[in-house]
Amino acid sequence: MKIKKSIYDELDVPRVINAASTKTRIGGSLIRPEAVEAMSRAAESFVRLSDLQVRAGELISEVTGAEAGYVGSGGAASMTLAAAAAIAGDDLGIMERLPDTEGIPNEIVMPKTHRNGYDHALRAAGATIVDAGNNDNYLGTGSNSTEIWELADAISENTVAIAYMQKLYSAPPLEEVIEVAHDHDIPVIVDAAAEVPPRENLSKFIDMGADMVIFSGGKAIRGPQTTGILAGKQEYIRSAALQHLDMHVAPEVWEPPTELFDKDDLAGVPRQGIGRPLKVGKEELVGLIKALELFIDEDQVQLEAEWNARTDIIEDGLTDIKGVSIERRPGGKLMVAPEVFVTIDPEEAQLDAVELVGSLRKENPRIFVGSDDLLDDAFSINSLCLTDDEAAYIVDRIQHYLC
Incomplete structure:
Protein backbone atom coordinates (compact mmCIF):
# COMPACT_ATOMS: atom_id res chain seq x y z
CA MET A 1 0.00 0.00 0.00
CA LYS A 2 1.36 3.41 -0.97
CA ILE A 3 0.95 6.68 0.93
CA LYS A 4 0.45 9.78 -1.19
CA LYS A 5 3.34 12.20 -1.57
CA SER A 6 3.59 15.36 0.54
CA ILE A 7 5.52 18.62 0.56
CA TYR A 8 8.09 16.91 2.78
CA ASP A 9 8.92 14.47 -0.01
CA GLU A 10 9.64 17.44 -2.26
CA LEU A 11 11.94 18.83 0.43
CA ASP A 12 13.61 15.42 0.84
CA VAL A 13 12.54 15.31 4.49
CA PRO A 14 10.86 12.11 5.72
CA ARG A 15 7.21 12.70 6.55
CA VAL A 16 5.59 11.08 9.58
CA ILE A 17 2.52 8.92 9.89
CA ASN A 18 1.21 9.95 13.28
CA ALA A 19 -0.26 7.17 15.40
CA ALA A 20 0.98 8.78 18.62
CA SER A 21 -1.75 11.47 18.89
CA THR A 22 -1.12 15.22 19.20
CA LYS A 23 2.61 15.26 19.99
CA THR A 24 4.37 18.58 19.45
CA ARG A 25 7.61 16.94 18.33
CA ILE A 26 5.90 15.58 15.22
CA GLY A 27 3.76 18.60 14.48
CA GLY A 28 0.81 18.37 16.86
CA SER A 29 -2.33 17.80 14.82
CA LEU A 30 -3.44 18.72 11.30
CA ILE A 31 -4.77 22.27 10.96
CA ARG A 32 -8.35 22.30 9.70
CA GLU A 298 -18.18 19.85 15.31
CA ASP A 299 -20.34 16.72 15.35
CA GLN A 300 -18.55 14.84 18.10
CA VAL A 301 -20.65 11.70 17.68
CA GLN A 302 -19.71 11.42 14.01
CA LEU A 303 -16.06 12.08 14.79
CA GLU A 304 -15.99 9.35 17.41
CA ALA A 305 -17.58 6.94 14.93
CA GLU A 306 -14.75 7.67 12.46
CA TRP A 307 -12.13 7.11 15.16
CA ASN A 308 -13.72 3.81 16.15
CA ALA A 309 -13.91 2.58 12.55
CA ARG A 310 -10.23 3.40 12.12
CA THR A 311 -9.41 1.60 15.35
CA ASP A 312 -11.27 -1.44 13.98
CA ILE A 313 -8.79 -1.54 11.06
CA ILE A 314 -5.86 -1.61 13.46
CA GLU A 315 -7.38 -4.08 15.88
CA ASP A 316 -8.41 -6.52 13.13
CA GLY A 317 -5.01 -6.34 11.47
CA LEU A 318 -3.00 -7.08 14.61
CA THR A 319 -5.15 -9.90 15.95
CA ASP A 320 -3.60 -13.40 16.03
CA ILE A 321 0.01 -12.33 15.45
CA LYS A 322 2.35 -14.64 17.36
CA GLY A 323 3.82 -13.02 20.46
CA VAL A 324 1.44 -10.06 20.28
CA SER A 325 -1.46 -9.28 22.58
CA ILE A 326 -3.74 -6.32 22.01
CA GLU A 327 -6.20 -4.36 24.11
CA ARG A 328 -8.63 -1.82 22.73
CA ARG A 329 -8.83 1.24 24.93
CA PRO A 330 -11.76 3.65 24.54
CA GLY A 331 -11.32 7.38 24.09
CA GLY A 332 -12.62 10.05 26.42
CA LYS A 333 -10.47 9.12 29.41
CA LEU A 334 -6.68 9.52 29.40
CA MET A 335 -6.68 9.78 25.60
CA VAL A 336 -9.10 11.74 23.44
CA ALA A 337 -9.55 9.07 20.76
CA PRO A 338 -9.67 5.27 21.07
CA GLU A 339 -6.41 3.38 20.68
CA VAL A 340 -5.00 -0.11 20.46
CA PHE A 341 -2.53 -1.02 23.20
CA VAL A 342 0.00 -3.56 21.92
CA THR A 343 2.15 -5.78 24.14
CA ILE A 344 5.04 -7.77 22.66
CA ASP A 345 6.36 -10.99 24.12
CA PRO A 346 10.00 -10.90 22.97
CA GLU A 347 10.36 -14.63 23.64
CA GLU A 348 7.73 -15.44 21.02
CA ALA A 349 7.75 -12.48 18.63
CA GLN A 350 10.35 -11.77 15.95
CA LEU A 351 11.65 -8.75 17.91
CA ASP A 352 10.87 -6.76 21.06
CA ALA A 353 8.87 -3.54 21.32
CA VAL A 354 11.88 -1.24 21.42
CA GLU A 355 13.32 -2.77 18.23
CA LEU A 356 9.96 -2.62 16.48
CA VAL A 357 9.16 0.98 17.42
CA GLY A 358 12.70 2.05 16.56
CA SER A 359 12.49 0.34 13.18
CA LEU A 360 9.16 1.99 12.37
CA ARG A 361 10.61 5.42 13.14
CA LYS A 362 13.52 4.85 10.74
CA GLU A 363 11.30 4.11 7.76
CA ASN A 364 10.26 6.60 5.11
CA PRO A 365 7.60 7.64 5.83
CA ARG A 366 8.44 7.43 9.51
CA ILE A 367 5.80 5.80 11.70
CA PHE A 368 5.39 7.18 15.20
CA VAL A 369 3.36 5.17 17.71
CA GLY A 370 2.81 5.91 21.39
CA SER A 371 6.02 4.97 23.18
CA ASP A 372 5.34 5.70 26.85
CA ASP A 373 5.28 2.00 27.75
CA LEU A 374 8.29 0.70 25.85
CA LEU A 375 10.07 -0.42 29.02
CA ASP A 376 7.17 -2.81 29.53
CA ASP A 377 7.50 -4.07 25.94
CA ALA A 378 4.33 -2.24 24.90
CA PHE A 379 3.22 0.65 22.72
CA SER A 380 -0.04 2.23 21.59
CA ILE A 381 -1.60 3.12 18.24
CA ASN A 382 -3.94 6.08 18.50
CA SER A 383 -6.53 6.85 15.82
CA LEU A 384 -6.87 10.61 16.36
CA CYS A 385 -4.42 11.82 13.70
CA LEU A 386 -4.68 8.93 11.22
CA THR A 387 -6.54 8.38 7.97
CA ASP A 388 -8.01 4.98 7.13
CA ASP A 389 -5.25 4.40 4.57
CA GLU A 390 -2.59 5.28 7.11
CA ALA A 391 -4.12 2.91 9.66
CA ALA A 392 -3.97 0.09 7.11
CA TYR A 393 -0.40 1.04 6.19
CA ILE A 394 0.70 0.83 9.84
CA VAL A 395 -0.84 -2.62 10.14
CA ASP A 396 1.00 -3.71 7.00
CA ARG A 397 4.38 -2.47 8.28
CA ILE A 398 3.95 -4.08 11.71
CA GLN A 399 3.01 -7.35 10.05
CA HIS A 400 6.14 -7.04 7.92
CA TYR A 401 8.32 -7.11 11.05
CA LEU A 402 6.35 -9.60 13.13
CA CYS A 403 4.94 -12.12 10.65
Whole structure:
Protein backbone atom coordinates (compact mmCIF):
# COMPACT_ATOMS: atom_id res chain seq x y z
CA MET A 1 0.00 0.00 0.00
CA LYS A 2 1.36 3.41 -0.97
CA ILE A 3 0.95 6.68 0.93
CA LYS A 4 0.45 9.78 -1.19
CA LYS A 5 3.34 12.20 -1.57
CA SER A 6 3.59 15.36 0.54
CA ILE A 7 5.52 18.62 0.56
CA TYR A 8 8.09 16.91 2.78
CA ASP A 9 8.92 14.47 -0.01
CA GLU A 10 9.64 17.44 -2.26
CA LEU A 11 11.94 18.83 0.43
CA ASP A 12 13.61 15.42 0.84
CA VAL A 13 12.54 15.31 4.49
CA PRO A 14 10.86 12.11 5.72
CA ARG A 15 7.21 12.70 6.55
CA VAL A 16 5.59 11.08 9.58
CA ILE A 17 2.52 8.92 9.89
CA ASN A 18 1.21 9.95 13.28
CA ALA A 19 -0.26 7.17 15.40
CA ALA A 20 0.98 8.78 18.62
CA SER A 21 -1.75 11.47 18.89
CA THR A 22 -1.12 15.22 19.20
CA LYS A 23 2.61 15.26 19.99
CA THR A 24 4.37 18.58 19.45
CA ARG A 25 7.61 16.94 18.33
CA ILE A 26 5.90 15.58 15.22
CA GLY A 27 3.76 18.60 14.48
CA GLY A 28 0.81 18.37 16.86
CA SER A 29 -2.33 17.80 14.82
CA LEU A 30 -3.44 18.72 11.30
CA ILE A 31 -4.77 22.27 10.96
CA ARG A 32 -8.35 22.30 9.70
CA PRO A 33 -8.46 23.09 5.94
CA GLU A 34 -10.86 25.97 6.61
CA ALA A 35 -8.38 27.43 9.10
CA VAL A 36 -5.54 27.08 6.58
CA GLU A 37 -7.62 29.00 4.04
CA ALA A 38 -8.38 31.69 6.61
CA MET A 39 -4.68 31.98 7.45
CA SER A 40 -3.83 32.39 3.77
CA ARG A 41 -6.35 35.21 3.47
CA ALA A 42 -4.99 36.82 6.65
CA ALA A 43 -1.57 36.93 5.01
CA GLU A 44 -2.91 39.17 2.24
CA SER A 45 -3.26 42.34 4.34
CA PHE A 46 -2.37 44.02 7.61
CA VAL A 47 -4.22 44.41 10.90
CA ARG A 48 -3.46 45.85 14.31
CA LEU A 49 -2.69 42.73 16.35
CA SER A 50 -4.28 44.14 19.49
CA ASP A 51 -7.59 44.51 17.61
CA LEU A 52 -7.34 40.91 16.43
CA GLN A 53 -6.52 39.75 19.96
CA VAL A 54 -9.71 41.48 21.12
CA ARG A 55 -11.75 39.51 18.58
CA ALA A 56 -10.06 36.25 19.60
CA GLY A 57 -10.60 37.10 23.25
CA GLU A 58 -14.32 37.68 22.68
CA LEU A 59 -14.65 34.21 21.17
CA ILE A 60 -12.58 32.61 23.95
CA SER A 61 -14.72 34.35 26.55
CA GLU A 62 -17.88 33.17 24.81
CA VAL A 63 -16.91 29.50 24.63
CA THR A 64 -15.23 29.26 28.05
CA GLY A 65 -17.43 31.53 30.13
CA ALA A 66 -14.33 33.36 31.31
CA GLU A 67 -14.26 37.11 31.85
CA ALA A 68 -11.62 37.44 29.13
CA GLY A 69 -9.36 35.50 26.81
CA TYR A 70 -6.07 35.83 25.00
CA VAL A 71 -3.91 33.91 22.52
CA GLY A 72 -0.25 33.02 23.08
CA SER A 73 2.15 31.15 20.84
CA GLY A 74 1.25 27.75 22.27
CA GLY A 75 0.14 26.23 25.56
CA ALA A 76 3.55 26.67 27.19
CA ALA A 77 3.72 30.31 26.09
CA SER A 78 0.30 30.88 27.63
CA MET A 79 1.57 29.38 30.89
CA THR A 80 4.48 31.83 30.87
CA LEU A 81 2.06 34.71 30.33
CA ALA A 82 -0.12 33.41 33.16
CA ALA A 83 2.84 33.28 35.55
CA ALA A 84 3.97 36.75 34.46
CA ALA A 85 0.46 38.09 35.09
CA ALA A 86 0.37 36.54 38.57
CA ILE A 87 3.76 38.05 39.43
CA ALA A 88 3.46 41.53 37.91
CA GLY A 89 -0.23 42.42 37.96
CA ASP A 90 -0.46 45.99 36.65
CA ASP A 91 2.98 47.05 37.91
CA LEU A 92 4.88 48.34 34.88
CA GLY A 93 8.16 48.37 36.79
CA ILE A 94 7.93 44.68 37.65
CA MET A 95 6.88 43.91 34.05
CA GLU A 96 10.04 45.59 32.81
CA ARG A 97 12.23 43.60 35.21
CA LEU A 98 10.89 40.10 34.54
CA PRO A 99 12.26 37.45 34.65
CA ASP A 100 14.33 39.13 37.40
CA THR A 101 12.19 38.71 40.51
CA GLU A 102 14.70 39.52 43.20
CA GLY A 103 12.96 41.20 46.10
CA ILE A 104 9.40 40.68 44.84
CA PRO A 105 6.89 37.86 45.50
CA ASN A 106 7.35 35.19 42.85
CA GLU A 107 6.49 31.80 44.36
CA ILE A 108 4.04 29.45 42.68
CA VAL A 109 2.91 26.52 44.81
CA MET A 110 2.37 23.16 43.11
CA PRO A 111 1.38 19.72 44.37
CA LYS A 112 4.59 17.71 44.06
CA THR A 113 2.96 15.10 41.80
CA HIS A 114 1.98 17.87 39.35
CA ARG A 115 5.60 18.85 38.70
CA ASN A 116 6.61 18.13 35.12
CA GLY A 117 8.87 19.37 32.37
CA TYR A 118 6.27 21.86 31.21
CA ASP A 119 6.41 23.84 34.45
CA HIS A 120 9.61 25.31 33.02
CA ALA A 121 7.18 27.66 31.27
CA LEU A 122 6.20 29.08 34.67
CA ARG A 123 9.81 29.42 35.77
CA ALA A 124 10.66 31.22 32.52
CA ALA A 125 8.66 34.22 33.75
CA GLY A 126 10.80 34.37 36.90
CA ALA A 127 8.65 32.20 39.13
CA THR A 128 10.07 29.90 41.80
CA ILE A 129 8.13 26.64 42.17
CA VAL A 130 7.38 25.57 45.74
CA ASP A 131 6.52 21.87 46.12
CA ALA A 132 3.72 20.76 48.40
CA GLY A 133 3.18 17.15 49.46
CA ASN A 134 5.13 14.10 48.30
CA ASN A 135 4.86 11.01 46.07
CA ASP A 136 3.10 8.61 48.42
CA ASN A 137 0.44 7.53 45.91
CA TYR A 138 3.09 6.60 43.36
CA LEU A 139 5.15 4.76 45.96
CA GLY A 140 2.12 2.87 47.26
CA THR A 141 2.45 3.81 50.92
CA GLY A 142 -1.31 4.10 51.36
CA SER A 143 -1.27 7.88 51.92
CA ASN A 144 -2.38 10.68 49.65
CA SER A 145 0.38 12.50 47.82
CA THR A 146 -0.78 16.03 48.65
CA GLU A 147 -3.27 17.08 51.30
CA ILE A 148 -5.08 20.42 51.13
CA TRP A 149 -3.48 21.53 54.39
CA GLU A 150 -0.05 21.05 52.81
CA LEU A 151 -0.95 23.44 50.00
CA ALA A 152 -2.20 25.97 52.53
CA ASP A 153 0.95 25.53 54.61
CA ALA A 154 3.15 26.19 51.56
CA ILE A 155 1.51 29.56 50.93
CA SER A 156 3.48 32.53 52.23
CA GLU A 157 3.75 36.28 51.71
CA ASN A 158 5.84 35.48 48.61
CA THR A 159 3.18 33.29 46.97
CA VAL A 160 1.58 34.65 43.81
CA ALA A 161 -0.39 31.60 42.60
CA ILE A 162 -1.08 27.88 42.83
CA ALA A 163 -0.46 25.89 39.63
CA TYR A 164 -2.46 22.76 38.84
CA MET A 165 -1.84 20.15 36.12
CA GLN A 166 -5.28 18.91 35.05
CA LYS A 167 -5.68 15.19 34.34
CA LEU A 168 -8.44 12.77 35.26
CA TYR A 169 -6.25 11.40 38.03
CA SER A 170 -5.04 14.78 39.36
CA ALA A 171 -5.31 15.25 43.12
CA PRO A 172 -6.22 16.99 45.35
CA PRO A 173 -9.56 17.86 43.71
CA LEU A 174 -9.37 21.13 41.80
CA GLU A 175 -12.40 22.58 43.62
CA GLU A 176 -10.60 22.21 46.96
CA VAL A 177 -7.40 23.72 45.57
CA ILE A 178 -9.34 26.73 44.28
CA GLU A 179 -11.01 27.17 47.65
CA VAL A 180 -7.75 27.24 49.60
CA ALA A 181 -6.16 29.58 47.04
CA HIS A 182 -9.03 32.03 47.18
CA ASP A 183 -9.01 31.89 50.99
CA HIS A 184 -5.48 33.28 50.68
CA ASP A 185 -6.44 35.73 47.90
CA ILE A 186 -4.19 34.15 45.25
CA PRO A 187 -5.13 32.81 41.79
CA VAL A 188 -5.10 29.24 40.47
CA ILE A 189 -3.43 28.54 37.12
CA VAL A 190 -4.73 25.36 35.45
CA ASP A 191 -2.69 23.65 32.75
CA ALA A 192 -5.41 21.95 30.69
CA ALA A 193 -3.49 22.05 27.42
CA ALA A 194 -4.59 18.60 26.25
CA GLU A 195 -7.95 18.40 28.04
CA VAL A 196 -10.29 18.99 25.09
CA PRO A 197 -12.39 17.32 23.88
CA PRO A 198 -14.82 17.03 25.50
CA ARG A 199 -15.97 20.54 24.59
CA GLU A 200 -17.40 20.93 28.07
CA ASN A 201 -13.89 21.17 29.49
CA LEU A 202 -13.47 24.57 27.85
CA SER A 203 -15.82 25.98 30.48
CA LYS A 204 -15.57 23.33 33.22
CA PHE A 205 -12.52 24.66 35.05
CA ILE A 206 -13.63 28.29 34.73
CA ASP A 207 -17.00 27.30 36.20
CA MET A 208 -15.15 25.74 39.13
CA GLY A 209 -13.55 29.12 39.81
CA ALA A 210 -10.09 28.76 38.26
CA ASP A 211 -8.54 32.17 37.60
CA MET A 212 -6.44 31.26 34.55
CA VAL A 213 -6.85 28.18 32.34
CA ILE A 214 -4.58 27.17 29.47
CA PHE A 215 -5.59 25.11 26.44
CA SER A 216 -3.55 24.20 23.37
CA GLY A 217 -4.84 25.59 20.10
CA GLY A 218 -2.86 23.06 18.07
CA LYS A 219 -4.11 19.75 19.46
CA ALA A 220 -7.72 18.54 19.11
CA ILE A 221 -8.99 22.06 18.35
CA ARG A 222 -6.81 21.73 15.22
CA GLY A 223 -5.71 25.32 14.99
CA PRO A 224 -2.13 26.41 14.29
CA GLN A 225 0.39 24.46 16.36
CA THR A 226 1.88 27.76 17.55
CA THR A 227 -1.27 28.92 19.35
CA GLY A 228 -2.45 28.53 22.90
CA ILE A 229 -5.52 29.80 24.71
CA LEU A 230 -5.39 31.70 27.99
CA ALA A 231 -8.84 32.14 29.53
CA GLY A 232 -9.56 33.73 32.86
CA LYS A 233 -10.16 36.77 35.01
CA GLN A 234 -9.97 40.15 33.32
CA GLU A 235 -7.22 41.42 35.62
CA TYR A 236 -4.85 38.62 34.62
CA ILE A 237 -5.65 38.78 30.91
CA ARG A 238 -5.01 42.53 31.07
CA SER A 239 -1.59 41.94 32.60
CA ALA A 240 -0.76 39.23 30.06
CA ALA A 241 -1.69 41.56 27.19
CA LEU A 242 0.42 44.38 28.62
CA GLN A 243 3.42 42.04 28.71
CA HIS A 244 2.82 40.50 25.31
CA LEU A 245 1.74 43.16 22.83
CA ASP A 246 4.15 45.36 20.90
CA MET A 247 4.30 48.59 22.93
CA HIS A 248 7.04 50.28 20.92
CA VAL A 249 5.03 53.45 20.34
CA ALA A 250 5.03 57.12 21.31
CA PRO A 251 2.69 57.83 24.24
CA GLU A 252 0.94 60.59 22.30
CA VAL A 253 -0.38 58.19 19.67
CA TRP A 254 -0.82 55.10 21.84
CA GLU A 255 -4.48 54.09 21.69
CA PRO A 256 -4.76 50.44 22.83
CA PRO A 257 -8.16 48.73 22.64
CA THR A 258 -10.16 49.58 25.75
CA GLU A 259 -11.44 45.99 25.77
CA LEU A 260 -7.96 44.93 26.87
CA PHE A 261 -7.06 47.78 29.21
CA ASP A 262 -7.58 51.50 29.84
CA LYS A 263 -4.36 53.40 29.28
CA ASP A 264 -5.48 56.08 31.75
CA ASP A 265 -5.12 53.50 34.53
CA LEU A 266 -1.43 53.04 33.72
CA ALA A 267 1.60 55.15 34.57
CA GLY A 268 2.73 55.11 30.95
CA VAL A 269 3.46 52.87 27.97
CA PRO A 270 4.91 49.50 29.03
CA ARG A 271 8.27 48.41 27.69
CA GLN A 272 8.57 45.27 25.59
CA GLY A 273 7.68 42.62 28.13
CA ILE A 274 8.53 39.00 28.90
CA GLY A 275 5.88 38.00 26.36
CA ARG A 276 7.60 39.63 23.40
CA PRO A 277 9.40 36.39 22.35
CA LEU A 278 6.01 34.66 22.50
CA LYS A 279 4.30 36.81 19.88
CA VAL A 280 1.53 35.45 17.67
CA GLY A 281 1.19 36.43 14.00
CA LYS A 282 -1.99 37.65 12.37
CA GLU A 283 -2.20 34.41 10.40
CA GLU A 284 -2.07 32.25 13.52
CA LEU A 285 -4.64 34.40 15.31
CA VAL A 286 -7.09 34.14 12.41
CA GLY A 287 -6.42 30.41 12.09
CA LEU A 288 -7.11 29.84 15.78
CA ILE A 289 -10.33 31.85 15.64
CA LYS A 290 -11.58 29.81 12.69
CA ALA A 291 -10.50 26.47 14.18
CA LEU A 292 -12.14 27.22 17.52
CA GLU A 293 -15.41 28.16 15.82
CA LEU A 294 -15.36 24.87 13.91
CA PHE A 295 -14.42 22.86 16.99
CA ILE A 296 -17.44 24.21 18.86
CA ASP A 297 -19.78 23.25 16.00
CA GLU A 298 -18.18 19.85 15.31
CA ASP A 299 -20.34 16.72 15.35
CA GLN A 300 -18.55 14.84 18.10
CA VAL A 301 -20.65 11.70 17.68
CA GLN A 302 -19.71 11.42 14.01
CA LEU A 303 -16.06 12.08 14.79
CA GLU A 304 -15.99 9.35 17.41
CA ALA A 305 -17.58 6.94 14.93
CA GLU A 306 -14.75 7.67 12.46
CA TRP A 307 -12.13 7.11 15.16
CA ASN A 308 -13.72 3.81 16.15
CA ALA A 309 -13.91 2.58 12.55
CA ARG A 310 -10.23 3.40 12.12
CA THR A 311 -9.41 1.60 15.35
CA ASP A 312 -11.27 -1.44 13.98
CA ILE A 313 -8.79 -1.54 11.06
CA ILE A 314 -5.86 -1.61 13.46
CA GLU A 315 -7.38 -4.08 15.88
CA ASP A 316 -8.41 -6.52 13.13
CA GLY A 317 -5.01 -6.34 11.47
CA LEU A 318 -3.00 -7.08 14.61
CA THR A 319 -5.15 -9.90 15.95
CA ASP A 320 -3.60 -13.40 16.03
CA ILE A 321 0.01 -12.33 15.45
CA LYS A 322 2.35 -14.64 17.36
CA GLY A 323 3.82 -13.02 20.46
CA VAL A 324 1.44 -10.06 20.28
CA SER A 325 -1.46 -9.28 22.58
CA ILE A 326 -3.74 -6.32 22.01
CA GLU A 327 -6.20 -4.36 24.11
CA ARG A 328 -8.63 -1.82 22.73
CA ARG A 329 -8.83 1.24 24.93
CA PRO A 330 -11.76 3.65 24.54
CA GLY A 331 -11.32 7.38 24.09
CA GLY A 332 -12.62 10.05 26.42
CA LYS A 333 -10.47 9.12 29.41
CA LEU A 334 -6.68 9.52 29.40
CA MET A 335 -6.68 9.78 25.60
CA VAL A 336 -9.10 11.74 23.44
CA ALA A 337 -9.55 9.07 20.76
CA PRO A 338 -9.67 5.27 21.07
CA GLU A 339 -6.41 3.38 20.68
CA VAL A 340 -5.00 -0.11 20.46
CA PHE A 341 -2.53 -1.02 23.20
CA VAL A 342 0.00 -3.56 21.92
CA THR A 343 2.15 -5.78 24.14
CA ILE A 344 5.04 -7.77 22.66
CA ASP A 345 6.36 -10.99 24.12
CA PRO A 346 10.00 -10.90 22.97
CA GLU A 347 10.36 -14.63 23.64
CA GLU A 348 7.73 -15.44 21.02
CA ALA A 349 7.75 -12.48 18.63
CA GLN A 350 10.35 -11.77 15.95
CA LEU A 351 11.65 -8.75 17.91
CA ASP A 352 10.87 -6.76 21.06
CA ALA A 353 8.87 -3.54 21.32
CA VAL A 354 11.88 -1.24 21.42
CA GLU A 355 13.32 -2.77 18.23
CA LEU A 356 9.96 -2.62 16.48
CA VAL A 357 9.16 0.98 17.42
CA GLY A 358 12.70 2.05 16.56
CA SER A 359 12.49 0.34 13.18
CA LEU A 360 9.16 1.99 12.37
CA ARG A 361 10.61 5.42 13.14
CA LYS A 362 13.52 4.85 10.74
CA GLU A 363 11.30 4.11 7.76
CA ASN A 364 10.26 6.60 5.11
CA PRO A 365 7.60 7.64 5.83
CA ARG A 366 8.44 7.43 9.51
CA ILE A 367 5.80 5.80 11.70
CA PHE A 368 5.39 7.18 15.20
CA VAL A 369 3.36 5.17 17.71
CA GLY A 370 2.81 5.91 21.39
CA SER A 371 6.02 4.97 23.18
CA ASP A 372 5.34 5.70 26.85
CA ASP A 373 5.28 2.00 27.75
CA LEU A 374 8.29 0.70 25.85
CA LEU A 375 10.07 -0.42 29.02
CA ASP A 376 7.17 -2.81 29.53
CA ASP A 377 7.50 -4.07 25.94
CA ALA A 378 4.33 -2.24 24.90
CA PHE A 379 3.22 0.65 22.72
CA SER A 380 -0.04 2.23 21.59
CA ILE A 381 -1.60 3.12 18.24
CA ASN A 382 -3.94 6.08 18.50
CA SER A 383 -6.53 6.85 15.82
CA LEU A 384 -6.87 10.61 16.36
CA CYS A 385 -4.42 11.82 13.70
CA LEU A 386 -4.68 8.93 11.22
CA THR A 387 -6.54 8.38 7.97
CA ASP A 388 -8.01 4.98 7.13
CA ASP A 389 -5.25 4.40 4.57
CA GLU A 390 -2.59 5.28 7.11
CA ALA A 391 -4.12 2.91 9.66
CA ALA A 392 -3.97 0.09 7.11
CA TYR A 393 -0.40 1.04 6.19
CA ILE A 394 0.70 0.83 9.84
CA VAL A 395 -0.84 -2.62 10.14
CA ASP A 396 1.00 -3.71 7.00
CA ARG A 397 4.38 -2.47 8.28
CA ILE A 398 3.95 -4.08 11.71
CA GLN A 399 3.01 -7.35 10.05
CA HIS A 400 6.14 -7.04 7.92
CA TYR A 401 8.32 -7.11 11.05
CA LEU A 402 6.35 -9.60 13.13
CA CYS A 403 4.94 -12.12 10.65
